Amino acid sequence: MRKGVMRPGHIQLRVMDMDEAVIHYRDRLGLIETDRDDSGRVYLKGWTELDAFSVVLRPADEPGMDFMGFKVVSTEAMNQLKQELVDFGCPVEVIPAGELNQCGERVRFEAPTGHMFELYADKEQTGKWGVQPNNPDAWPEELKGMRAQRFDHCLLYGDDLDGALDLFVNVLGFQLSEEVVDTESGVRVAQFISCSMKAHDLAWVRHPEKNKFHHASFYLETWGDVLRAADLISMHDMSLDIGPTRHGLTHGQTIYFFDPSGNRSEVFCGGDYTYPDHPVVTWDADKLGKAIFYHDRVLNERFLSVLT
Amino acid sequence: MDQATKYKVKDRETGEYFECSQEQSLLVAMERTHPGLIKVGCRGGGCGTCKIRVLEGDYITKVMSKAQVSEQEKQLGYVLACRAYPRSDLLFELAVQEQ
Ligand code: FES
Ligand SMILES: [Fe+2]
Numbered sequence: 001m002r003k004g005v006m007r008p009g010h011i012q013l014r015v016m017d018m019d020e021a022v023i024h025y026r027d028r029l030g031l032i033e034t035d036r037d038d039s040g041r042v043y044l045k046g047w048t049e050l051d052a053f054s055v056v057l058r059p060a061d062e063p064g065m066d067f068m069g070f071k072v073v074s075t076e077a078m079n080q081l082k083q084e085l086v087d088f089g090c091p092v093e094v095i096p097a098g099e100l101n102q103c104g105e106r107v108r109f110e111a112p113t114g115h116m117f118e119l120y121a122d123k124e125q126t127g128k129w130g131v132q133p134n135n136p137d138a139w140p141e142e143l144k145g146m147r148a149q150r151f152d153h154c155l156l157y158g159d160d161l162d163g164a165l166d167l168f169v170n171v172l173g174f175q176l177s178e179e180v181v182d183t184e185s186g187v188r189v190a191q192f193i194s195c196s197m198k199a200h201d202l203a204w205v206r207h208p209e210k211n212k213f214h215h216a217s218f219y220l221e222t223w224g225d226v227l228r229a230a231d232l233i234s235m236h237d238m239s240l241d242i243g244p245t246r247h248g249l250t251h252g253q254t255i256y257f258f259d260p261s262g263n264r265s266e267v268f269c270g271g272d273y274t275y276p277d278h279p280v281v282t283w284d285a286d287k288l289g290k291a292i293f294y295h296d297r298v299l300n301e302r303f304l305s306v307l308t
Numbered sequence: 309m310d311q312a313t314k315y316k317v318k319d320r321e322t323g324e325y326f327e328c329s330q331e332q333s334l335l336v337a338m339e340r341t342h343p344g345l346i347k348v349g350c351r352g353g354g355c356g357t358c359k360i361r362v363l364e365g366d367y368i369t370k371v372m373s374k375a376q377v378s379e380q381e382k383q384l385g386y387v388l389a390c391r392a393y394p395r396s397d398l399l400f401e402l403a404v405q406e407q
Contacts, residue, residue: 016353016371062375063354239351262354262373306349306357308373 002276003173004077005195008153008202009051009120010069010100011216013263014060018042020260021057028232029218029265030145031055032129035101043101046150046218047129047143052102054151055216063261063308065213068154068202069106069118070172070195078121082107084171097122111167113158114210146229146267148218153200155214157207157307161191164204168193174201177274178249182285189285192249199250199272205304212307215256215264222269223253229267233257242300247271248291249283263308315394319345320363320401328394334360334367335390346389347404353391357404361385365398 015021018040025044026033034053035043043053051071058066072078085092085107095106095118104122111117127133130140139147158164165188168174177199180190192200205214220226223244230244233255241264243255252271258264272281283291290297317334318325324345328337335358338346349357356376362385369382370391377386386403 016373061371062373063352064375258350258352258354260352262350262352264350302349302357306355308350308354 001173002195003081003171004073005070005081005119005172005174006073007071007196008054008068008151009071009123010054010056010103010118011151011154012041012056012058012066013213013216013259014062014064014066014261015057015259015263016059016061016063016261018057018059024238024259024265025055025057026144028145028236028238029267030143030147031218034126037101045129046148047131047140048149049129049151050125050127052124052126053100056100063213063259063263064211065115065154065156065216065263065308067108067116067118069120070201071123072119072121075105075121078105078107078119081119081172085109085167088167088171090167102126111158112160112163113156113204115156115158115164116211145232146218146220147225148220148267150219152217152219152268153198153202154216155203155205157205157212157214158210159206159208161188161204161206165191165193168202175274175276176280177272177278178281178283180249180283180285180288180291189288190249190291194274197273197275199252199274207307213263214307215266217266217268220267220269226253226255226267226269230255241302241306242293245296246294248287248294249281251294261308264306315365316397317394318397318399320399330393330395332393333390334392334394334398334400335388338389346402349390351390353388356388358389359403360387360389360392360400361403362387362392363399363401366395367392367398368395369393 031044044055090109102124106118106120174193178192192203239258241256252268254268289299314327326342349355353372
């Protein structure tokens with residue numbers, strides 16, 4: 001049952017060289033740089049996103065994800081969920097309005113996998129970038145690089161997947177859309193969850209360490225755009241992981257590559273949809289290769305072990 | 309030394325080596341001429357997959373994740389091959405446990 005969590009709203013990533021990182025996210029992915037703050041953070045967004053920003057880059061001496069934030073429908077819903085998070089037993093902290101430019105109060109909590117998440121109800125809506133709100137044209141002509149449309153989802157690696165699923169489904173109203181299950185032990189080795197019609201807004205793979213980051217994903221419109229992204233990766237000699245290919249899980253068409261600090265990026269298009277009455281789609285763990293890389297049907301070791 | 313000079317980068321354990329100019333990271337040179345000798349991950353100094361220990365020779369490094377190579381390890385010659393550039397012939401050993 002949905003409980004007012006609408007969508008992924010932002011992600012804060014740590015980067016080791018800000019100039020290189022801005023080239024990756026702004027000029028290659030094609031996000032729009034919207035702001036910078038006194039602590040050296042850079043704010044960006046995909047051009048179709050209405051809110052002021054969705055990606056925050058923070059200078060740090062190690063890469064990885066600081067937190068991922070979800071937008072909720074109202075302050076009342078946020079406060080209700082805050083109480084339920086406390087009752088669930090999560091460490092919860094309130095981050096005051098303005099700590100991120102143009103963003104209201106945030107409720108930050110730690111999931112059982114060690115990852116930090118946030119809920120917020122208010123962020124300035126500056127509108128889609130480069131098109132008018134009234135009688136809008138299809139797209140702005142000035143976009144750069146891969147022309148990523150929006151920050152879409154994350155894949156995280158962590159240990160207590162069952163605890164995280166309990167929290168996100170029973171407290172925050174997400175739905176389990178897809179999973180990978182070891183048929184012998186019954187252990188769920190990967191879980192994809194949604195608070196929307198998308199096949200996933202967030203996913204985890206089971207892993208012995210807490211709080212690891214696998215990738216942040218950005219949405220493109222067509223398979224042609226994914227191939228064009230692959231061209232740009234070669235043109236600029238960027239660090240390719242794998243693709244272009246298709247996932248079995250969610251069936252999205254995809255390419256993976258790395259930012260200059262080693263954080264993995266994905267751009268993808270297509271993919272399945274999820275309604276609340278849809279049963280969970282299950283992949284057997286012995287088909288994991290096909291589940292992850294539908295064409296190769298073999299898992300490269302890098303997918304499971306290279307994390308930040 | 310001019311830019312075209314190729315240094316020999318040798319794995320102590322197997323005796324295998326590849327050549328690397330001072331403009332190339334050890335990892336990229338390895339990938340192009342002797343793939344498989346060192347494991348490749350992010351190529352950005354973030355994941356630790358390509359960690360090696362240089363036993364002999366000079367090199368410079370670009371920024372590496374502190375979570376993968378501590379200050380102390382750096383003093384002992386540990387580097388991420390994707391962030392290290394040779395300034396002489398090098399002798400190294402792998403520093404990542406086989407899983
Ligand atoms: S390949 Fe990731 S640190 Fe070198
Ligand atoms: Fe993804």
